[in-house]
Amino acid sequence: MKNMLKGLGAALCVALPLLAQAPADAATPAGAGAADQALVQRGAYLAQLGDCAACHTAPKGKPFAGGLPMNTPMGRIYVTNITPDAQAGIGGYTEADFARALREGVAKDGHNLYPAMPYPSYAKVNDDDVKALYAFFMHGVAPVQQANRESDIKWPLNMRWPLMFWNMAFLQKGAYRDKPGKDVAWNRGAYLVQGLGHCGSCHTPRGVAFQESALDESGSAFLSGALLDGWFASNLTGEHNSGLGRWSDEDLRTFLKSGANRHASAFGAMTSVINNSTQALSDQDIAAMSAYLKSLPPVGGNGAAAYTYDPQATKVSLDRPANDAGARVYTAYCMHCHGVDGRGFAPMLAPLAGNPNVLAKDASSLINVTLNGTGDLVINGVPSPYPMPGFAAVLDDKQIADVLSFVRAGWNNGAPAVGAAEVAKLRQSTQAGR
Template sequence: MKKMLKGLGAALCVALPFIARAPADAATPAATGAADQTLVQRGAYLAQLGDCAACHTAPKGKPFAGGLPMNTPMGRIYVTNITPDARTGIGGYTEADFARALREGVAKDGHNLYPAMPYPSYAKVDDDDVKALYAFFMHGVAPVQQANRESDIKWPLNMRWPLMFWNMAFLEKGAYRDKPGKDVAWNRGAYLVQGLGHCGSCHTPRGVAFQESALDESGSAFLSGALLDGWFASNLTGEHNTGLGRWSDEDLRTFLKTGANRHASAFGAMTSVINNSTQAMSDQDVAAVSTYLKSLPPVGGTGAAAYTYDPQATKVSLDRPANDAGARVYTAYCMHCHGVDGHGFAPMLAPLAGNPNVLAKDASSLINVTLNGTGDLVIDGVPSPFPMPGFAAVLDDQQIADVLSFVRAGWNNGAPAVGAAEVAKLRQSTQAGR
């Protein structure tokens, strides 16, 4: 029973069908009335803010037609078609149906959605933005007849009825309301981060029922970092070492628009967020998000003293011949990009000295990116020239543990060592099916 409950809880975090299949003779609101092109264009922008394409467009697939496979502990699922096709998409959805699915997690036919479709965040989207999003998906997206695939999740973990009780306990209904005493930029940033941006879905730890531990800044765990699908989503609070405490407003705005700055580079799921969402944000909205995030007090971290750069001990370790196993791997495979001084060539090549991802207590992201590399950042249509390659086929578990332990200790980083068993575990989970 304990194993079953644990599996069911994990299933609650799986992004499963958002959309019910419409019957062949269903009414198609998408075909009725003339679209307000201004509203459609606004909806297109909002869909980018919500990063809808990242989940609902498969590689080489048609926009928003679904089909993206996602592996879960219970089996593989396939993301759904949200084009305005009447038979296989959402062409039969009224605006009220759309709003209910988006903000309450209930599809047109009444079935509950799994909350990895981030409706607990989208619940904060206001009526005007829901209307614009609906206009875009009905009039700005080409209909694609592509049937949704059933998931591989077996009974009883595929049951939906427990989600009614989950929603009663954890769904906070109601659009975002401006906080008194905060200026326009702060409130706009809060609305975007908490709502369409759904930043908490990845960056906030989850509780025993896999609910986000906090949905806004009133909760101490909000955006304090969380493990998700083999990556550790970074701390976005003002914490000095592992958060944004050392980032200036300009640093943060640069990262949101380009995916890289003098402190770090995007990888893992954040690459898709930069490519599909944040780089398209207006300068005003980027500034608002930065204003809000930079206002968050420091939470989490490792409790270590504030980071200060010190290259001396690392420089000695790297003197040829390198005098420990991790240093030898670093000189052979890493130093030409990340440098003897650990500063890399930011923003083109990420620094390792003082990088918040290196300083984090959880080394999952470092292990994952070393094993598997990361996808290209594509800014204004131009791919990044130096993406991180994967070393799974080149380095064994002990070598990766050695080099990451060296990096986490180097340049006064002072982060815990990495064990070969940790590497082996992530290798197995991330390489399955490749």
């Protein structure tokens, strides 16, 4: 359980754009003329801001060649090749084709894309950024002849035409417009979080049709946390316990740049977001995102009183571990990294006392990271020295449930206990095929 709870979420952030009208030169084919290098470089930054590589580059695969499997409620799909290869990729796309795919979820040949691609978020990206992204993908990415793979979704659920009606119901067209009464930094942060960052794709709950329950701060569910593919993407509102209410602006900026702060460290898909995206962003953009997120009012939580640290009862339990099954596991496997006091050694080793992921109502992320560990945070090319290992082969379902229940109750955390059946369910779903 070393460095457990590495995270403020699991997020599959990838992001790009949408607009109602294509630019004037939208009919220009991919290979025509020399690309404006400044535009290509800006597009490269925007693609990094959106962490496009997270979904469109498979492990050990070539950049943006697709093939990454993604689980959906209907079955597994495989992310597509977006290199400028004319046959397998998007080399034959005009800028108008590119914009339509990103903004409306419709490919060049007219078939609808699954909303696992967050085009409802990309709809908010402005024209200039669409143009820069197109320039990057056409002139800054090497073409790869790697054929796209069909989804595993069975008929009739694999039919695409019903997605036209999904779009009619849930797609809100139009680029982001600055909100009156808000300053430049707030509006820039809102634009990045809602659009290119598409943070809501993971951190906002989904409805029965897999639609995000809210697309901006006008909806109360926006960024209030959501279960996705075996992880619980954290609450990003001002909620005091499981959200960002106790985080300062500096705490949040530090987390986005390094993946760790005095409250938590990144795990799950958020590790990729830190590694490939947010650490490379400008200080100005990081500050803008933080300003926007810190402005969101508190939503959700488990209804508990505001967290305050109290180590006494937990210390007594750890002094006599034989009386508590969870304390016995904690003493054997966790205490040397996370401490008797539960405060770990932040930011190198995550704290458990008051960690928002520990305090969350849904324990899925805690179970998942204990079973399977997490990948290395790699900041400025240097891997984290203490990644969280997986304990699936070491601890059984009851032991994991016991220790997580101990942690969730310890140090005045006051979060609900974890059952062995919950652990067994996630073990089965996340260990399949390993």
